[in-house]
Amino acid sequence: MIKKTFRGSLAILGLVSTVAAAADTPASLMATYAQVAGVPVSGLSAKRGEMVYRTEHPGRNGQPVSCAACHTANPTQPGRTRVNKLIEPMAPAANPQRFTDAAKVEKWFRRNCTDVLQRECSAQEKGDFIAWLSQIK
Numbered sequence: 166m167i168k169k170t171f172r173g174s175l176a177i178l179g180l181v182s183t184v185a186a187a188a189d190t191p192a193s194l195m196a197t198y199a200q201v202a203g204v205p206v207s208g209l210s211a212k213r214g215e216m217v218y219r220t221e222h223p224g225r226n227g228q229p230v231s232c233a234a235c236h237t238a239n240p241t242q243p244g245r246t247r248v249n250k251l252i253e254p255m256a257p258a259a260n261p262q263r264f265t266d267a268a269k270v271e272k273w274f275r276r277n278c279t280d281v282l283q284r285e286c287s288a289q290e291k292g293d294f295i296a297w298l299s300q301i302k
């Protein structure tokens with residue numbers, strides 16, 4: 166549902182070919198998510214984004230789980246998966262590859278939000294999340 170809205174909105178914005186060309190940036194993704202959420206980019210909140218990142222939710226096995234569980238409390242540092250595989254840092258300041266490929270970003274938001282929140286993240290939450298990470302120095 167959210168995916169459909171996201172794609173639809175990309176089409177409305179005439180951005181589909183831009184996305185295919187992989188010319189995405191944290192700023193362009195924030196603009197798209199804000200558009201889908203129906204707010205101006207200034208309506209995205211780094212503070213709320215940090216909460217998305219840090220808030221612990223009851224996991225399936227009763228263990229609290231958060232985005233920080235894998236991506237670590239400090240997003241300029243590398244993280245670890247549950248099977249101890251290295252995850253490059255999430256903050257674009259530490260890893261310029263982050264938020265430069267809309268398809269990759271959507272794939273992992275879907276997978277990880279479903280894993281942690283037991284639901285997909287809203288466009289507002291995704292925009293807030295990127296807003297927070299991209300202002301980290």
Ligand code: HEC
Binds near residue numbers: 263278280281
């Ligand atoms: C179980 C471990 C785990 C948890 C928990 C987790 N992630 Fe991730 N995340 C990963 C892995 C693995 C990747 C893919 C490898 C990579 O990109 O370095 C990834 C990549 C991403 C990406 C891709 C970003 C990009 O541009 O490269 C986003 C967005 C993301 N995660 C968001 C989240 C959010 C939001 C949460 C919390 C709701 C979260 N993740 C929780 C493991 C996790």
